[in-house]
Amino acid sequence: MLVEPERLDERILRTLQGLHGSIAFNGLRRELGAHPESLSRALRRLEREGRIERADGGYRLLDSTGLVPRAEARQLRPIAQVGLPPGTASRAILARLTGHWFGTLRWVGVVDGPQGPLLAWARRDGTGHVLLGIERGVLRVFVPMEEGGADLGDAEEAAYDLLLHAVEAVRAGTSLRVAPVALFAARSSAPGLVGVPN
Secondary structure, three states: OOOOOOOHHHHHHHHHHHHOEEEOHHHHHHHHOOOHHHHHHHHHHHHHOOOEEEEOOEEEEOOOOOOOOOOOEEEEEEEEEEEOOOOOOHHHHHHHHOOOOEOOEEEEEEEEEOOEEEEEEEEOOOOOEEEEEEEOOEEEEEEEHHHOOOOHHHHHHHHHHHHHHHHHHHHHOOOOOOOOEEEOOOOOOHHHOEEEEO
Protein backbone atom coordinates (compact mmCIF):
# COMPACT_ATOMS: atom_id res chain seq x y z
CA MET A 1 0.00 0.00 0.00
CA LEU A 2 1.38 3.40 -0.99
CA VAL A 3 1.48 5.99 1.80
CA GLU A 4 0.46 9.45 0.64
CA PRO A 5 2.93 12.19 1.60
CA GLU A 6 1.76 14.68 4.19
CA ARG A 7 0.14 17.76 2.67
CA LEU A 8 2.11 20.98 2.83
CA ASP A 9 -0.79 22.62 4.70
CA GLU A 10 -0.45 20.16 7.58
CA ARG A 11 3.32 20.52 7.66
CA ILE A 12 2.92 24.32 7.89
CA LEU A 13 0.46 24.01 10.77
CA ARG A 14 2.70 21.58 12.63
CA THR A 15 5.75 23.82 12.15
CA LEU A 16 3.89 26.93 13.34
CA GLN A 17 2.64 25.00 16.36
CA GLY A 18 6.13 23.74 17.20
CA LEU A 19 7.90 27.09 16.83
CA HIS A 20 4.95 29.07 18.22
CA GLY A 21 5.36 32.66 17.22
CA SER A 22 5.50 34.83 14.14
CA ILE A 23 7.55 32.87 11.63
CA ALA A 24 8.88 34.61 8.51
CA PHE A 25 8.05 33.29 5.06
CA ASN A 26 11.69 32.38 4.38
CA GLY A 27 11.95 30.80 7.83
CA LEU A 28 9.00 28.55 6.96
CA ARG A 29 10.46 27.82 3.54
CA ARG A 30 13.76 26.70 5.10
CA GLU A 31 12.06 24.70 7.86
CA LEU A 32 9.83 22.88 5.39
CA GLY A 33 12.11 22.69 2.36
CA ALA A 34 9.15 23.96 0.33
CA HIS A 35 9.11 25.65 -3.05
CA PRO A 36 8.25 29.37 -2.62
CA GLU A 37 5.22 29.28 -4.95
CA SER A 38 3.77 26.17 -3.30
CA LEU A 39 4.32 27.69 0.13
CA SER A 40 2.64 30.97 -0.92
CA ARG A 41 -0.43 29.13 -2.20
CA ALA A 42 -0.67 27.00 0.95
CA LEU A 43 -0.29 30.03 3.25
CA ARG A 44 -3.01 31.95 1.38
CA ARG A 45 -5.30 28.92 1.60
CA LEU A 46 -4.70 28.55 5.36
CA GLU A 47 -5.30 32.29 5.86
CA ARG A 48 -8.63 32.09 3.99
CA GLU A 49 -9.62 29.13 6.16
CA GLY A 50 -8.84 31.17 9.31
CA ARG A 51 -6.20 28.71 10.52
CA ILE A 52 -3.25 31.14 10.38
CA GLU A 53 -2.75 34.88 10.26
CA ARG A 54 -0.06 37.11 8.87
CA ALA A 55 1.35 39.28 11.67
CA ASP A 56 4.55 41.04 12.67
CA GLY A 57 6.56 40.08 9.61
CA GLY A 58 5.49 36.46 9.60
CA TYR A 59 2.75 33.91 10.05
CA ARG A 60 1.24 32.56 13.24
CA LEU A 61 -1.16 29.78 14.06
CA LEU A 62 -4.77 30.50 15.11
CA ASP A 63 -7.09 28.17 16.97
CA SER A 64 -10.66 27.42 15.86
CA THR A 65 -11.91 30.66 17.51
CA GLY A 66 -9.45 32.82 15.58
CA LEU A 67 -7.20 33.39 18.61
CA VAL A 68 -3.51 32.58 18.87
CA PRO A 69 -3.31 29.38 20.97
CA ARG A 70 -1.31 29.35 24.18
CA ALA A 71 1.98 27.50 23.86
CA GLU A 72 3.11 24.62 26.01
CA ALA A 73 6.32 25.20 27.95
CA ARG A 74 9.52 23.64 26.67
CA GLN A 75 13.00 23.70 28.09
CA LEU A 76 15.77 25.93 26.83
CA ARG A 77 19.40 25.51 27.69
CA PRO A 78 21.11 28.85 28.39
CA ILE A 79 24.40 29.23 26.53
CA ALA A 80 25.50 32.79 27.32
CA GLN A 81 24.34 36.12 28.67
CA VAL A 82 25.49 39.74 28.52
CA GLY A 83 24.47 42.53 30.88
CA LEU A 84 23.32 45.54 28.90
CA PRO A 85 24.40 49.08 29.81
CA PRO A 86 21.81 50.99 31.88
CA GLY A 87 19.29 52.77 29.68
CA THR A 88 19.83 50.50 26.68
CA ALA A 89 16.63 50.19 24.64
CA SER A 90 15.93 46.45 24.38
CA ARG A 91 13.54 46.91 21.47
CA ALA A 92 16.18 48.77 19.47
CA ILE A 93 18.68 45.94 19.99
CA LEU A 94 16.12 43.32 18.97
CA ALA A 95 15.16 45.42 15.93
CA ARG A 96 18.83 45.54 14.81
CA LEU A 97 19.00 41.74 14.91
CA THR A 98 15.55 40.87 13.54
CA GLY A 99 15.48 39.48 10.03
CA HIS A 100 19.25 39.19 9.58
CA TRP A 101 21.48 36.22 8.85
CA PHE A 102 24.65 35.73 10.89
CA GLY A 103 27.34 33.28 9.81
CA THR A 104 25.69 29.86 9.65
CA LEU A 105 22.43 31.15 11.19
CA ARG A 106 19.37 31.89 9.03
CA TRP A 107 16.48 34.05 10.27
CA VAL A 108 13.32 32.14 11.24
CA GLY A 109 11.12 34.58 13.17
CA VAL A 110 9.96 35.71 16.59
CA VAL A 111 8.75 33.04 19.00
CA ASP A 112 6.79 33.64 22.18
CA GLY A 113 8.63 33.44 25.47
CA PRO A 114 7.31 33.73 29.04
CA GLN A 115 9.07 37.07 29.61
CA GLY A 116 8.73 38.41 26.08
CA PRO A 117 9.67 37.69 22.50
CA LEU A 118 12.61 35.49 21.58
CA LEU A 119 14.27 35.92 18.21
CA ALA A 120 14.87 32.59 16.44
CA TRP A 121 17.44 31.48 13.89
CA ALA A 122 17.93 28.08 12.26
CA ARG A 123 21.36 26.67 11.62
CA ARG A 124 22.11 26.51 7.91
CA ASP A 125 22.56 22.74 7.99
CA GLY A 126 19.05 22.37 9.44
CA THR A 127 20.23 20.72 12.67
CA GLY A 128 18.55 23.10 15.09
CA HIS A 129 17.71 26.55 16.37
CA VAL A 130 19.33 29.30 18.39
CA LEU A 131 17.17 31.76 20.35
CA LEU A 132 17.92 35.20 21.75
CA GLY A 133 15.98 37.35 24.18
CA ILE A 134 16.39 40.32 26.49
CA GLU A 135 14.92 40.38 29.98
CA ARG A 136 15.57 42.93 32.74
CA GLY A 137 18.67 44.34 31.08
CA VAL A 138 20.27 40.99 30.28
CA LEU A 139 20.65 39.61 26.76
CA ARG A 140 20.52 35.79 26.75
CA VAL A 141 21.22 33.17 24.08
CA PHE A 142 19.60 29.70 24.28
CA VAL A 143 19.30 26.43 22.39
CA PRO A 144 16.25 24.18 22.80
CA MET A 145 16.91 21.14 25.00
CA GLU A 146 15.67 18.66 22.42
CA GLU A 147 18.25 20.02 19.98
CA GLY A 148 21.18 19.79 22.36
CA GLY A 149 21.90 16.08 21.98
CA ALA A 150 24.78 14.64 19.99
CA ASP A 151 25.55 17.89 18.15
CA LEU A 152 25.75 20.04 21.29
CA GLY A 153 29.13 21.43 20.26
CA ASP A 154 27.63 22.71 16.99
CA ALA A 155 24.69 24.24 18.88
CA GLU A 156 27.06 26.03 21.27
CA GLU A 157 29.23 27.30 18.42
CA ALA A 158 26.20 28.74 16.60
CA ALA A 159 24.97 30.34 19.84
CA TYR A 160 28.36 31.98 20.49
CA ASP A 161 28.41 33.25 16.90
CA LEU A 162 25.01 34.85 17.45
CA LEU A 163 26.20 36.34 20.74
CA LEU A 164 29.08 38.11 18.98
CA HIS A 165 26.67 39.71 16.51
CA ALA A 166 24.30 40.66 19.33
CA VAL A 167 27.10 42.38 21.26
CA GLU A 168 27.97 44.33 18.10
CA ALA A 169 24.31 45.40 17.82
CA VAL A 170 24.46 46.60 21.44
CA ARG A 171 27.69 48.50 20.83
CA ALA A 172 26.23 50.13 17.72
CA GLY A 173 23.42 51.58 19.82
CA THR A 174 25.39 52.93 22.78
CA SER A 175 28.63 54.63 23.66
CA LEU A 176 28.71 52.81 27.01
CA ARG A 177 30.71 49.69 27.71
CA VAL A 178 28.90 46.36 27.57
CA ALA A 179 29.01 44.39 30.82
CA PRO A 180 31.16 41.22 30.94
CA VAL A 181 29.89 38.19 29.06
CA ALA A 182 28.89 35.14 31.07
CA LEU A 183 29.21 31.85 29.19
CA PHE A 184 27.51 28.69 30.40
CA ALA A 185 28.62 25.18 29.65
CA ALA A 186 25.77 23.72 27.63
CA ARG A 187 26.31 20.46 29.49
CA SER A 188 25.37 22.17 32.77
CA SER A 189 22.85 20.67 35.15
CA ALA A 190 19.11 21.25 35.04
CA PRO A 191 18.93 24.30 37.39
CA GLY A 192 19.99 26.56 34.52
CA LEU A 193 17.11 25.50 32.31
CA VAL A 194 14.40 27.93 31.30
CA GLY A 195 10.79 27.02 30.48
CA VAL A 196 9.66 28.62 27.24
CA PRO A 197 6.54 28.04 25.14
CA ASN A 198 7.05 25.99 22.02
